[in-house]
Amino acid sequence: MNHPERSLAKALIYITYKNGVLDPQGQAVKGALASLGFEGVGDVRVGKYIEIELSDSPPEDMEARAEKMCRDLLANPVIEDFRIELPGAPDAPVAPDER
Amino acid sequence: MNHPERSLAKALIYITYKNGVLDPQGQAVKGALASLGFEGVGDVRVGKYIEIELSDSPPEDMEARAEKMCRDLLANPVIEDFRIELPGAPDAPVAPDER
Numbered sequence: 001m002n003h004p005e006r007s008l009a010k011a012l013i014y015i016t017y018k019n020g021v022l023d024p025q026g027q028a029v030k031g032a033l034a035s036l037g038f039e040g041v042g043d044v045r046v047g048k049y050i051e052i053e054l055s056d057s058p059p060e061d062m063e064a065r066a067e068k069m070c071r072d073l074l075a076n077p078v079i080e081d082f083r084i085e086l087p088g089a090p091d092a093p094v095a096p097d098e099r
Numbered sequence: 100m101n102h103p104e105r106s107l108a109k110a111l112i113y114i115t116y117k118n119g120v121l122d123p124q125g126q127a128v129k130g131a132l133a134s135l136g137f138e139g140v141g142d143v144r145v146g147k148y149i150e151i152e153l154s155d156s157p158p159e160d161m162e163a164r165a166e167k168m169c170r171d172l173l174a175n176p177v178i179e180d181f182r183i184e185l186p187g188a189p190d191a192p193v194a195p196d197e198r
Binding site: 008014015016026029032033036038039040041042043044045046047048049050051052053054055057065068069072073074 | 128145150
């Protein structure tokens with residue numbers, strides 16, 4: 001049997017706390033940097049960076065699938081923003097949550 | 100007293116496991132996506148995305164300071180790679196660990 005050619009493309013997902021949401025891990029990093037002697041450090045925010053290999057058939061569907069993954073599992077839309085980049089896609093990177 | 104004008108610029112830091120290092124969180128996400136019915140999902144890697152506001156004086160020093168922060172605190176160079184972007188900087192984004 002011949003299967004149709006199917007390849008995987010990467011979706012890059014950035015998840016950050018919304019502005020105004022307390023980020024305890026960021027505060028801890030800021031304190032640790034200060035105690036290590038780093039000066040001139042302002043706000044620190046710690047988020048997640050996720051690389052997912054997705055079947056690229058159909059390619060125009062990848063953004064919608066990655067967005068659904070964020071909403072269903074990866075991000076908490078109440079307190080987190082997410083941003084999706086499709087480096088292999090013909091279009092510019094997309095940022096569904098920031099427009 | 101007049102302090103010299105000092106502003107903060109953002110450094111964006113991406114920390115990922117090196118290739119070949121087992122990523123249990125990524126495996127867990129992959130399994131969860133499958134159990135939610137997402138198909139065509141390949142490898143999943145979960146890393147950290149850190150935004151740090153740094154004093155930009157001197158600006159040419161920001162990359163070195165961010166790199167030192169990664170080596171001293173943020174990343175574990177034995178098993179993790181890091182990449183630094185300075186979106187406000189005149190030069191192109193830098194990737195000290197991937198060249």
